[in-house]
Amino acid sequence: MSLSRRDFARRSAYTGAGFALVGSAGVLATAPGALAAEATGEGAEGHHGHGGSSLGYGPLIADPKGILALPEGFRYKIITRTGETKLESGESTPSNHDGTATFEGSRGATLLVNNHELGGPRANWPHPVPLAEGLVYDPAASGGCTVVEVSKHGDHVTEWVGIAGTSTNCAGGRTPWGTWLTCEETEDKAGQNGMTKDHGYVFEVDPHDRKANRNPKPIKALGRYAHEAVVVDPKRGHLYLTEDASGPNGLLYRWVPPHGFEHGRGKLDTLKDDAGVLQAPKCYDSGGHFVDDLSRATRTGTVYGVDWEPVPDRDAKSVSVRKQFKDGEITRARKLEGMWWADGGAYIVSSYAREESPVQHDGQVWFYDPKRRTLTLKVLLGVNPDPSKDGAFDGPDNITVSPYGGLVIAEDGEGVQHLFGATEDGRTYPIARNDLNIGSAEEPEFSEFTGVVFSPDGSTLYANIQVPGIMLAITGPWRRQR
Secondary structure (H helix, E strand, O other), rough: OOOOOHHHHHHHHHHHOOOOOOOOOOOOOOOOOOOOOOOOOOOOOOOOOOOOOOOOOOEEEEEOOOOEEEEOOEEEEEEOOOOOOOOOOOEEEEOEEEEEEEEEOOOEEEEEEEOOOOOEEEHHHHOOOOOOOOOOOOHHHHHEEEEEEOOOOOEEEEEEEEEEOOEEEEEEEOOOOOOOEEEEEOOOOOOOOOOOOOOOOOOEEEOOHHHHHHHOOOOHHHHHOOOEEEEEEEOOOOOEEEEEEOOOOOOOEEEOOOOOOOOOOOOOHHEEEEEOOEEEEEOOOOOEEEEEEEHHOOOOOOOOEEEEEEEEOOOOOOOOOHOOOOOOOOEEEOOOEEEEEEEEEEEEEEEEEEEOOOOOOEEEEEEEEOOOEEEEEEEEOOOOOOOOOOOOOOOOEEEEEEEOOOOEEEOOOOOOOOOEEEOOOEEEEEEEOOOOOOOOOOOOOOEEEEEEOOOOOOOOOEEEOOOOOOOEEOOOOOOOOO
């Protein structure tokens, strides 16, 4: 049933302009230099930036090894590194680490599925994902996933291929049934960019059962477009997916399963290509006015009602999915990136907005509440005036909800790159800084962080430096951020 604009306006008036708080993350305020710093949550005022001695874990200490700056008392360990660590097969760990999830392994081990964002022909990359027998979708493609097993005490690491022959595996998402959905951020079709099959799909990877990954096939019911991330609503069975694209800006999608469908290991592979319904959002404000782009929101606490419009051709046979809608039919957003399911809904990142969007910003995090059918702006980062200086944050990408409260966010912006936290009362603080300069002394360059995720027991924060491809395990005196 559609939630009409009139119904939403009436509900918003009743709840105080719609500024209802959802979930443990509360209303998360902005980072230093942010737009619209006023938050609506109680206690949020005056807590922007890094300030406050009790906030976070203290200043970051430069790494003498030139890899990762951390607060005092924290340490890191390199789990995999392209060109140095090896797969079981003896080949190099593939490069360009991206989206990652953790799973409980046997005998106290942790399993991680790690995307490798490698696009185009294999010849373009020194370390593509190896074409492991039986695990290849398109032998021309360079991307895929590896599975990394870290022993209970972290003293032994094993890595093997989960899927190969896919392209530009960016983010993805963990399923409630213990598998990984890896997403291709491309729209290349067979015959384009050296590919022999169509790309732009979602594939399922089982970290526990290698046989289940054989003969991979795309889950075409979820659509073909520049996928970023995906989350699963465990109660309703809906899947939410983000698209990182421009000209026009990309979309948030919802997939509604067919009647009677039950999720589980391998069940998505049994779906027909046109199973269920793929939809895009149509948002409107508390006054019932249509919102064309999520960048219109300039205050944390802004709430939009959401209706869902069906996608005409989810496989984009002739026209990209996002281009199948006319202006006024759906709501777009620039660089829709990471997602995380928690607190009964989906946290959704819009990394930044520039001239492609109505209003410029350096990052948003939204929360979609499926029960209320609303999107609430939780985090808003203003345009960073000088990304080369350490301090402000910009360009959020992968995110996770922390067992210690609030969010942990991987930065993919300009200049200095961080992992940073955002607390329940609206403050931000640094957790790590990438000290690995892949540029020059005169023109330094620092790769983005990706794949931020905690171990199942919450003791270790895993994250990747995408280039050249390093997976890191961060441990230390974690504590709840109040």
